[in-house]
Amino acid sequence: MVTAFQEEPDFLDPHRTTRFHSLVVLSYVTEPLLDIDPNFNPVPLLVQSFEWSEDKLTLVFHLKRGILFHNGQEMTSRDVKASYERYFRLSPLENYLGPKYGGITEIQTPDDYTVIFKFANPKPLALFHIADAHASIMPADWLAGMVDEEVGVKGLVGTGPYVFDRWIRGDRIVLKRFEAYNHAPDYMNHAGPAYATELVMRIIPEGATRLAEILAGNIDYTFDVPLMGYQQIAANPTLQVKMAPTYSVQYLVCNMKREIFNDKRIRLAIAHAINKEEIVRSAWFGIALPLYGLVGPGTTGYWKGVEEIAYAYDLEKAIAYLEQAGWTTVDRDGVRMKDGRRLELTLISFSNVDQWKAAAQVVQTQLARVGIKVNLELAEVGATYDRARAANYDLGIFRNTWWMGQPYLTFLTHSVNIGSSNFGQWKNDVIDTLLNLSSNALDDALRREAFIVAQALVVESAVWIPLAVNVNVMAARRDVGGLDKLFSHPWQPPLMRALVLYKQ
Amino acid sequence: MNQLTLSRIVRKFTRNRLALVGLVFVAAVVLTALLAGVIAPYDPLAMNFDALLVSPSATHPMGTDMLGRDVLSRVLYGSRYALLIGMGVVVLQMVLGGILGLIAGFVGGVVDSLVMRMVDIVWSIPGLVLALALAGALGGGIWVMIIAIAVTGWGQFTRLVRGQVLSLRELDYITAAHAVGAPRRRILFRHVLPNTLGPVIVYTTLEMPTAILASAALSFLGVGAQPPTPEWGALIADGRGLVGFAWWVSTFPGLAIMITALGFNFVGDGLRDVLDPRFERRV
Numbered sequence: 001m002v003t004a005f006q007e008e009p010d011f012l013d014p015h016r017t018t019r020f021h022s023l024v025v026l027s028y029v030t031e032p033l034l035d036i037d038p039n040f041n042p043v044p045l046l047v048q049s050f051e052w053s054e055d056k057l058t059l060v061f062h063l064k065r066g067i068l069f070h071n072g073q074e075m076t077s078r079d080v081k082a083s084y085e086r087y088f089r090l091s092p093l094e095n096y097l098g099p100k101y102g103g104i105t106e107i108q109t110p111d112d113y114t115v116i117f118k119f120a121n122p123k124p125l126a127l128f129h130i131a132d133a134h135a136s137i138m139p140a141d142w143l144a145g146m147v148d149e150e151v152g153v154k155g156l157v158g159t160g161p162y163v164f165d166r167w168i169r170g171d172r173i174v175l176k177r178f179e180a181y182n183h184a185p186d187y188m189n190h191a192g193p194a195y196a197t198e199l200v201m202r203i204i205p206e207g208a209t210r211l212a213e214i215l216a217g218n219i220d221y222t223f224d225v226p227l228m229g230y231q232q233i234a235a236n237p238t239l240q241v242k243m244a245p246t247y248s249v250q251y252l253v254c255n256m257k258r259e260i261f262n263d264k265r266i267r268l269a270i271a272h273a274i275n276k277e278e279i280v281r282s283a284w285f286g287i288a289l290p291l292y293g294l295v296g297p298g299t300t301g302y303w304k305g306v307e308e309i310a311y312a313y314d315l316e317k318a319i320a321y322l323e324q325a326g327w328t329t330v331d332r333d334g335v336r337m338k339d340g341r342r343l344e345l346t347l348i349s350f351s352n353v354d355q356w357k358a359a360a361q362v363v364q365t366q367l368a369r370v371g372i373k374v375n376l377e378l379a380e381v382g383a384t385y386d387r388a389r390a391a392n393y394d395l396g397i398f399r400n401t402w403w404m405g406q407p408y409l410t411f412l413t414h415s416v417n418i419g420s421s422n423f424g425q426w427k428n429d430v431i432d433t434l435l436n437l438s439s440n441a442l443d444d445a446l447r448r449e450a451f452i453v454a455q456a457l458v459v460e461s462a463v464w465i466p467l468a469v470n471v472n473v474m475a476a477r478r479d480v481g482g483l484d485k486l487f488s489h490p491w492q493p494p495l496m497r498a499l500v501l502y503k504q
Numbered sequence: 505m506n507q508l509t510l511s512r513i514v515r516k517f518t519r520n521r522l523a524l525v526g527l528v529f530v531a532a533v534v535l536t537a538l539l540a541g542v543i544a545p546y547d548p549l550a551m552n553f554d555a556l557l558v559s560p561s562a563t564h565p566m567g568t569d570m571l572g573r574d575v576l577s578r579v580l581y582g583s584r585y586a587l588l589i590g591m592g593v594v595v596l597q598m599v600l601g602g603i604l605g606l607i608a609g610f611v612g613g614v615v616d617s618l619v620m621r622m623v624d625i626v627w628s629i630p631g632l633v634l635a636l637a638l639a640g641a642l643g644g645g646i647w648v649m650i651i652a653i654a655v656t657g658w659g660q661f662t663r664l665v666r667g668q669v670l671s672l673r674e675l676d677y678i679t680a681a682h683a684v685g686a687p688r689r690r691i692l693f694r695h696v697l698p699n700t701l702g703p704v705i706v707y708t709t710l711e712m713p714t715a716i717l718a719s720a721a722l723s724f725l726g727v728g729a730q731p732p733t734p735e736w737g738a739l740i741a742d743g744r745g746l747v748g749f750a751w752w753v754s755t756f757p758g759l760a761i762m763i764t765a766l767g768f769n770f771v772g773d774g775l776r777d778v779l780d781p782r783f784e785r786r787v
């Protein structure tokens with residue numbers, strides 16, 4: 001089974017990498033204790049069961065027996081302890097579970113198949129973080145014999161359905177089927193081993209080359225479909241195309257430090273003037289979905305109700321709001337005026353990605369329809385983020401990616417993140433309180449409810465105007481089977497579930 | 505330049521077929537720039553979301569881009585930016601480089617050394633890389649791009665003018681002007697400057713396409729014209745990922761750049777043939 005990667009992984013160490021393509025490879029080779037099922041519930045993967053103490057300060061895992069690492073060693077509690085200690089020590093993504101964050105302060109291993117996590121404070125989202133592929137388990141003895149920088153470079157040992165075989169830099173990574181694999185989660189309906197005997201990940205960064213290889217039938221399946229080649233691939237009878245939403249969302253944001261946006265009617269006018277369908281059809285070639293809330297449908301905790309409450313495209317409403325706000329006259333360029341001032345706004349975004357560049361231009365055109373002149377100031381990523389952090393803009397188009405809804409919404413909208421990632425630059429006490437509750441409340445129902453209301457308030461504020469959610473596009477040869485199974489999971493289809501792919 | 509000289513220049517220029525072809529190209533670009541508002545079939549910024557990436561047809565002779573904008577209209581309006589940038593760059597280079605060359609050549613000594621070392625420094629840095637860095641640092645946009653390209657290319661004008669001045673100042677009529685007590689400023693601007701113009705005009709014509717190509721490169725790299733400005737380099741960048749199935753998005757702006765660059769080069773070569781006395785002797 002041959003797949004194509006747009007990007008070469010940096011290194012294949014689950015505890016150190018932050019790259020998506022590294023995570024994809026790793027998810028075939030190494031595994032965390034838990035997995036997330038299609039309904040976003042944490043489910044056992046390497047464990048038989050788990051239970052919380054009443055005070056939610058102790059979490060006990062009972063490991064599955066007979067789980068083998070690729071080096072033939074059986075996985076025990078010692079391996080879990082060593083892996084977690086290394087994960088806490090090294091991972092740039094670890095910002096919740098570890099002792100630094102008031103999480104797990106002690107890991108006890110009373111016997112080979114029991115692991116006890118002792119928490120300093122309750123961590124209601126702990127199970128989701130434990131299901132993160134970055135918190136994967138590797139053999140303690142093997143780790144002890146490696147310096148940190150060698151893991152995932154010189155070798156990699158895990159419990160996953162594929163064994164790391166070789167990595168030819170700039171060319172390919174080859175994985176072999178792990179014949180002893182037999183513990184895939186129940187929702188897969190196939191415990192293992194994987195159907196395909198070998199996975200070859202060819203690294204082809206250039207979009208046109210990747211497209212040519214896909215069209216030539218040299219790639220069995222890939223998630224890195226060049227968007228500009230989608231039409232050609234879809235029209236090719238030897239290929240099949242599948243789509244699923246990802247958790248990567250794009251949004252327009254109003255900088256609340258700019259006085260003009262203190263009048264909510266201006267924000268509402270902008271929200272109603274935006275036609276998400278047009279943006280998706282043009283900037284993303286139709287290979288994305290309109291986004292209604294700031295948390296996307298591929299993210300844990302997504303509340304579908306945002307689709308009902310999101311501000312719909314309605315030019316009459318947009319114009320009415322502007323007129324109510326006093327922007328009644330229009331100059332000869334069609335720009336609205338109030339007290340001799342033109343309704344002119346700057347919009348920042350990234351110049352290096354065609355989709356954002358196009359989306360910014362479409363937003364400019366759409367706002368011009370209601371008399372708002374937008375000046376685009378697109379620059380490379382670093383310069384744009386510098387401006388965003390300095391709040392030096394009126395409007396911005398940004399993208400963010402995180403599969404866990406709660407920390408993601410906190411990242412984007414909590415007032416503690418003003419000056420870093422809250423590009424609305426807006427402090428709203430109610431949203432802050434709801435986000436705190438949705439993170440810390442021990443009562444599951446309360447936590448969920450708080451998160452739903454937080455999502456609703458964010459949409460209602462019209463400070464953040466969701467635009468589009470990226471879609472995972474998979475192109476595969478017609479003779480590749482198991483794709484439906486792969487897409488039965490709404491979240492992160494590229495991960496791990498490749499074990500059900502086969503060639504007819 | 506008397507009537508006789510001018511008619512001799514025109515006669516010689518028109519005998520050069522390539523130069524005439526170049527003149528036609530340049531004239532076409534200039535006319536297009538002047539009349540873009542009249543001849544363009546659509547507003548170059550108007551998006552039609554029902555006509556995304558439409559291939560060339562009677563309705564859209566050069567097709568549409570990914571946002572449904574008419575490529576022909578964008579290419580026609582793009583000629584304005586090409587000429588604006590080309591002329592802006594060469595005028596800035598000519599003024600800055602010319603004045604420095606004039607001073608260096610006429611004053612000589614330490615001033616001359618200082619100016620020429622400045623030229624050496626600027627020349628030691630690859631032009632496009634310097635322009636890229638400057639445009640990136642200053643934030644992009646048409647005017648920033650003009651300044652960034654001009655800053656990297658004035659040295660050639662300085663060398664050219666300095667060389668002319670050095671040879672002119674030894675001529676008898678300049679010595680005579682000094683002898684009769686003419687002020688230095690009068691000698692410089694009345695007798696020296698006008699006689700350096702021939703090679704400067706030739707070089708200006710040859711520098712135009714270089715400036716246009718450099719601006720296209722900067723826009724292609726994303727530090728030039730801001731969207732949705734229909735600048736040719738930016739238009740090519742818009743279509744670079746679409747070449748496999750929407751070749752028209754990049755191809756037509758590319759052709760426009762090629763025709764413009766060729767036109768100015770041919771005209772420049774033709775002018776050099778008639779204005780450069782050394783070339784005349786060789787002929």
